Structure formats: structure tokens, C-alpha cells
Amino acid sequence: MTTQSLEAKAKALNDELEALDLAGRLARVAGLDGRAVFTTSLGIEDQVITAAIGSNRLDIDVVTLETGRLFNETVALIDETEETYGIVIKRLHPAKADVDAYVAQYGMNGFYDSVDARHACCGVRKLKPLARALEGTSYWVTGLRRGQSGNRATTPFAEADLERGLIKINPLADWDIETIRAHVATEAIPVNPLHSRGYPSIGCEPCTRAIKPGEPERAGRWWWENDEKRECGLHVAEATSSIIPNASGAA
Numbered sequence: 199m200t201t202q203s204l205e206a207k208a209k210a211l212n213d214e215l216e217a218l219d220l221a222g223r224l225a226r227v228a229g230l231d232g233r234a235v236f237t238t239s240l241g242i243e244d245q246v247i248t249a250a251i252g253s254n255r256l257d258i259d260v261v262t263l264e265t266g267r268l269f270n271e272t273v274a275l276i277d278e279t280e281e282t283y284g285i286v287i288k289r290l291h292p293a294k295a296d297v298d299a300y301v302a303q304y305g306m307n308g309f310y311d312s313v314d315a316r317h318a319c320c321g322v323r324k325l326k327p328l329a330r331a332l333e334g335t336s337y338w339v340t341g342l343r344r345g346q347s348g349n350r351a352t353t354p355f356a357e358a359d360l361e362r363g364l365i366k367i368n369p370l371a372d373w374d375i376e377t378i379r380a381h382v383a384t385e386a387i388p389v390n391p392l393h394s395r396g397y398p399s400i401g402c403e404p405c406t407r408a409i410k411p412g413e414p415e416r417a418g419r420w421w422w423e424n425d426e427k428r429e430c431g432l433h434v435a436e437a438t439s440s441i442i443p444n445a446s447g448a449a
């Protein structure tokens with residue numbers, strides 16, 4: 199598909215999804231030609247999407263990046279979620295040779311030493327497995343929300359990812375955190391117990407801390423870095439559509 203047609207398709211889909219509720223958005227994507235993949239980090243938003251996919255038996259593959267540095271609570275939640283919804287969450291691990299090479303060059307926790315070293319770790323443990331997860335995929339479903347950070351304030355429902363040659367779907371783009379929490383409580387959706395201990399956004403254990411009252415939701419991610427727009431590279435601004443105004447990057 200050409201860049202222009204991918205952008206036009208994303209724009210049309212974005213307008214269509216805006217009028218639908220969450221289940222309708224996901225069902226629409228599941229019904230399109232082409233493989234749809236949802237990448238979950240088991241965060242509260244992702245659990246809402248997984249519940250909708252599992253409860254409605256939608257034809258969307260659910261995968262997670264098992265980086266090898268996750269919290270025990272996150273790993274346990276993968277199993278619990280599979281059991282709750284009778285689904286399989288495909289775990290994608292980093293290649294051992296890549297991890298060994300990283301550790302040899304930077305050390306196991308070298309990501310604290312520089313932004314480059316941190317990006318290299320995310321590249322090995324997240325980006326390369328993500329590329330495998332998205333091979334042959336037409337629609338990539340994510341849990342991005344506009345309220346998660348200023349960096350994500352203009353997240354559309356559908357956007358062309360020109361770098362990966364697919365359309366990224368953000369069915370919770372317009373949900374706020376209060377709506378998410380209420381939905382989780384009403385539907386009894388299992389969530390990570392760390393959320394109630396001050397972790398609104400949960401990534402790898404060594405790179406996530408609890409936030410203080412009043413801090414932005416993602417302040418606990420890579421907290422030692424100064425760049426307010428820090429992300430892991432899963433969602434990059436350069437790859438988004440120029441047709442959808444202010445399409446934002448995310449993670």
C-alpha cells in the first residue's frame with residue numbers, strides 16, 4: 199500500500215471509529231481484512247482492551263513483550279488474565295544473543311548510565327520483539343490515551359504508521375483515567391495490584407517507580423532522565439500520519 203493510500207485509509211477509519219464505543223471499535227477492526235494484533239503491557243488500559251477482546255471473542259491476537267525485567271505482579275497477571283477470559287496471550291522474549299551482547303557492552307543495568315544505553319536496552323528487550331510481533335500485521339491495537347501525558351494529548355483513534363506500514367488503532371484514545379477505573383470496577387477486570395500502590399504506569403521493574411501525589415501519570419517511568427517526552431520507542435512520532443493533525447507519539 200502506498201503512503202498516500204495508507205494515510206487516507208487511516209483517516210477514514212479514524213472518523214469511523216470516533217462514533218463507536220470501545221466494543222464497536224474493536225469489532226470493526228477485527229472485521230477488517232488483514233491481521234490485527236493488540237500489544238499489551240498489562241496496564242489498566244490494556245486490561246480494559248483485553249477484556250473486551252476476550253469477552254467478545256474478537257479475532258485480534260493478543261501479545262505481550264516479556265522483557266525479562268518485568269515485575270512479578272505483571273508476570274502473574276498474564277496468567278490470571280488468560281484464565282479469566284479463556285484466551286492465549288503470546289509472550290515475546292528478547293533474543294538471548296541480543297541480551298548477552300547488551301550486558302557485555304553496557305552491563306545488566308547499564309540503562310541508568312546514559313539515554314543511549316537505555317534506548318539500546320529497550321531496543322533489545324522491546325523493539326526487536328515488537329517487530330516480530332507485528333510481522334504481517336495490518337492493524338496494531340494499543341492502549342494509548344490522550345490523558346496519559348502531554349506527549350499523547352492528540353492521540354487519534356487510527357493513524358498511519360508509515361515506518362511499519364500498518365495502521366495503529368487506539369480505541370481508548372478519548373477515555374480518561376476515571377472512566378477506565380470505573381469500567382474496571384464495574385466489569386471486575388483483573389488489574390495489576392501495583393496500580394493501587396502508586397504505579398499508574400507500569401513498565402520494567404528497574405525503570406518504574408511509584409509516583410507522588412500530583413505527579414503526571416508517567417512520571418515514574420525512566421524517572422532519572424530529564425527529557426519530559428521520554429518514551430521507550432514503541433510509539434514514535436516520526437512514524438505517524440501527516441494527514442491526522444498533531445498525531446502524537448507514545449509508549
Ligand code: SF4
Pocket residue numbers: 265267309316317319320321323324401402404405430
Ligand atoms: S524499560 Fe528499562 S529494563 Fe525495560 S527494556 Fe527499557 S531500559 Fe531495559
